[in-house]
Amino acid sequence: MPELVFFSGTMDCGKSTLALQIGHNRSARGLQGVIFTRDDRAGEGKLSSRLGLVTDAVEAAPGVDLYGYLVEQMSHGAKVDYVIMDEAQFLAPEQIDQLARIVDDLGLDVFAFGITTDFRTKLFPGSQRLIELADRVETLQVEAMCWCGARATHNARTLAGEMVVEGEQVVVGDVTGSAAEVGYEVLCRRHHRRRMTSATARAGALSPDVLPVASA
Ligand SMILES: Nc1ncnc2c1ncn2[C@@H]1O[C@H](COP(=O)(O)OP(=O)(O)O)[C@@H](O)[C@H]1O
Numbered sequence: 001m002p003e004l005v006f007f008s009g010t011m012d013c014g015k016s017t018l019a020l021q022i023g024h025n026r027s028a029r030g031l032q033g034v035i036f037t038r039d040d041r042a043g044e045g046k047l048s049s050r051l052g053l054v055t056d057a058v059e060a061a062p063g064v065d066l067y068g069y070l071v072e073q074m075s076h077g078a079k080v081d082y083v084i085m086d087e088a089q090f091l092a093p094e095q096i097d098q099l100a101r102i103v104d105d106l107g108l109d110v111f112a113f114g115i116t117t118d119f120r121t122k123l124f125p126g127s128q129r130l131i132e133l134a135d136r137v138e139t140l141q142v143e144a145m146c147w148c149g150a151r152a153t154h155n156a157r158t159l160a161g162e163m164v165v166e167g168e169q170v171v172v173g174d175v176t177g178s179a180a181e182v183g184y185e186v187l188c189r190r191h192h193r194r195r196m197t198s199a200t201a202r203a204g205a206l207s208p209d210v211l212p213v214a215s216a
């Protein structure tokens with residue numbers, strides 16, 4: 001049975017790498033896929049992994065009918081065996097419905113990859129719809145880690161190393177950005193709630209306030 005599968009996790013947990021691996025293994029067996037992405041850090045029409053691999057992809061821009069695109073391709077003779085959708089959190093809910101229709105009406109597997117929640121711990125609309133519609137939701141096996149060593153479960157947005165909790169839901173960025181610009185850091189829930197990034201934890205550890213006071 002074809003399936004809509006949502007591979008979900010925090011930023012930097014290997015989602016795009018897995019998307020590329022799934023595509024590679026299938027193409028090595030002669031299967032042909034359509035690879036969609038949206039707002040990848042590497043630029044329009046690219047699916048990139050932090051391991052350095054990158055492939056061309058179809059940009060699933062706002063308003064693009066993903067089901068219609070597939071029907072158009074197939075009616076012009078394209079062979080399509082499966083579909084990959086990276087950065088699926090950025091899609092509109094109706095585009096997720098189109099992915100479900102690709103599974104049900106065209107009989108293709110659809111593998112969607114994305115983060116579930118934003119920097120305020122709120123669901124992205126695309127991820128919410130995936131959770132509602134997917135046949136399976138898979139959490140990635142390689143866990144990203146908080147600076148404290150616990151499993152990272154949440155995404156923080158940072159500005160100069162400090163966590164921010166207000167702003168636009170979508171700001172494309174990375175976990176390795178320069179401190180001056182908007183960046184991201186994955187944290188465990190405890191440190192997300194306390195707004196403690198690695199930079200603020202380091203600063204706290206160095207602060208005289210937390211040094212043991214010598215007894216007189
Ligand atoms: N230099 C490196 N050596 C080994 N693994 C790396 C290296 N850089 C990144 N990675 C791995 O790549 C993962 C990020 O992969 P990526 O597919 O870009 O993540 P995602 O799409 O989930 O944001 C990291 O969690 C880490 O496991």
Ligand SMILES: Cc1cn([C@H]2C[C@H](O)[C@@H](COP(=O)(O)O)O2)c(=O)[nH]c1=O
Pocket residue numbers: 010011012015016039041114115117118119120155156157169170171172173174184
């Ligand atoms: C938490 C959060 C993230 N984003 C952006 C930042 C990146 O461009 C992508 C996630 O990509 P990854 O391959 O999973 O690292 O999403 C955002 O726009 N808003 C957020 O709240």
